[in-house]
Amino acid sequence: MHIISVGLNYRTAPxxxxxxxxxxxxxxxxxxxxLMDTKSIMECVIVATCNRTEFYAVVDRHQLCGHYIRSFMERWFGLSREEFTNHLYMYEDEKAIEHLFRVTSGLDSMVIGETQILGQVKQAFLLAQAEKTTGTVFNMLFKQAVTMAKRAHSETMIGESAVSVSYAAVELGKQIFGSFHKKSVMILGAGETSELTAKHLYANGATQVIVVNRTYERAASLADKFNGTAYSMEEAISKLHEIDIMISSTGSDGFVISREQVQEAMRRRKSKPLFMIDIAVPRDLDPSIAAVENVFLYDIDDLENIVQSNLEQRRSEALKIEEMIRQELAAFDQWYRTLGVVPLIRALQTKASDIHMETMDSLTKKLPDLDEHEMKVIRKLTKSIVNQMMQDPILRIKEMAGEKHPEEAMDMFVKLFALEEQLNQSRQAEDVKLEDNAETIKSALGHKQTPVVTAVPVFAHP
Incomplete structure (x- = not known):
């Protein structure tokens, strides 16, 4: 078995x-x-967001599965592979697992450390579980990836610093006002960044919102989103003394607010702090406004510098998460290696149980005068002997499965305990079970092809 990830994201595709x-x-x-109907795929999960579409699969032949998944994409999206192959990436085995951990923890996101992707991956996994397209491997892997991502965000500061202009503006405002409770906001222009900044301020307690735009209808439309009011520029100037925060992004060729206008407003508001954010290029607000007492003026470069500084902090925190990922990779690899041991252990336990039952039957025949209590004591003691005899071999084979060349160790284990018969019986029983399950699923779903129910083969390792 192999684990692969095939997809495209904001880095590889516009x-x-x-x-x-x-x-x-x-x-x-x-x-x-x-996707489960696709040849060679044993388990699958689809992670689809605005920034990425990724197909995760447990497969039995990784050399051809990239081809099979591209064929599925051609059929589903109605596109020829020539239109998208150059935008695809494919990771195999450890690289695929590492990629999932990086995606879930936000290290592969456009905004490093963001947490939205964690919820998206979790929902993708839960849906796959509900549709029965996951099994032993992905049930473990995706749960581990989600748990690790939660720990990464709780044990590091990767998500605590602003890394967008709008968040940086809010962070600055908190330093000035402490709280935006009952603060009023004026928006000059109705651009996307201005709207997003106003949205964050409004969500953090700002109440009164005034929107000013050259097109009154657009100003009114944005004002409605915040239960605000739309004004003309002339009306806005007369309201300067009533606001606490200004966000400006008009696209004007020159300054739309002068130092004199701000000075007059500050006299009327008795020098209460005024927070002004100039996002426009070229600038809307006269830079000399910054010299007015109790006025805090920031332009796009100031905010970008804050963003870059915070991004550096996030990158530093990301190094801690990279170490977590290395540890999780080792833990998953250890678990994955032991999967092949499970049938061997079951076979040994089955053989030991059969021997014990035969021995007890023989004892009953040879000592027919033993009463029920005596038989119970003997059965308990002999079973304890059998279990103790198996304890060390089971522990050792688990350890050896985590070392290099586990196949040799497991093959020797089978030969030493002569488990071939028990393994064959187990495989035959599993084949019958898979056939029954496949027919049930095929009948229920009406598929032309039969989804493969995950069965972990002996000696499985990517």
Whole structure:
């Protein structure tokens, strides 16, 4: 078995390509079942967001599975592979697992350390579970990835510093006001960044919102989002003394607010602090306004510097998460290596149990005068002897499965304890079970191909 990840994201594909590979939420269950129908795929999860579309799969032949998944993408999205192959990446085994850990913890995000992707991966996994497209491997791997990401965000400061202009503006405002409770905001212009900054301020307690724009209808539309008021520029100037925060991004060729206008407003507001954010290029607010007492003026460069500084802090915290990922990779590898040992241990336990039962039957025949209590004591003591005899071999084979060349150790284990018969019986029983399950699933889903129910083969290791 092998684990692979095939996908495209904001680094490898522009938005005009990514938007061709989106899934409607209602279509994802059918897509998962269709992917499970793809040859060689034993388990699968689809992670689809605005910045990435990724297909995770447990496969039995990694050399061809990239081809099979690309074929699925061609069929599902109705595109020829020539249109998207150059935008795809593919990771195998340890690299695929590491990639999942990086995605879930936010290290692979456009905004490093963001937490939204964690919820998106978790939902993708839960949906795959509900559609029965995950099994032993992905049930463990995705739970481990989600748990590690939660720990990464709780044990580091990667998500605590602002890394967008809008968040940086809010962070600055908190330093000045402490709280935005009942603070009033004026927005000059109705651009995306201005709107986003106003949204964050409003969510943090700012109440009154005034929107000013050359097109009154657009100003009114934005004002409605915050239960605010739309004003003309002339009206806005007369309201300067009533506001606490100004966000400006008008696209004007010259200054729209002068130092004199701000000085007059400050006299009327009795020098209470005024927080002004100039996001426009060229600037809307006269830079000399910064000299007015109790006025805190910041332009786009000031905010970008804060963002870059905070990004550096996040990158520093990311190094701690990278170490967590290395530890999680080792833990998953250790668990994965032991999967092949499970059938061997079961076979040994089965053989020991059969020998014990035969011995007790023989004892009953040879000592027919033993009463029920005596038989119970003997059965308990002999079973204890058997279990103690098996304890060390089981412990050793688990340890050896985590070392190099585990196949040799497990092959020797089978030969030493003569477990071939028990393993064959187990495989035959599993084959019958898989056939029954496959027919049930095929009947229920109406598939042309039968989804493969995950069965961990002996000696499984990527």
């Amino acid at each position: 938005v005009e390509v990514r938007e061709k590979f989106t899934f409607a939420e209602k279509d994802l269950p059918r897509a998962l079942r269709g």
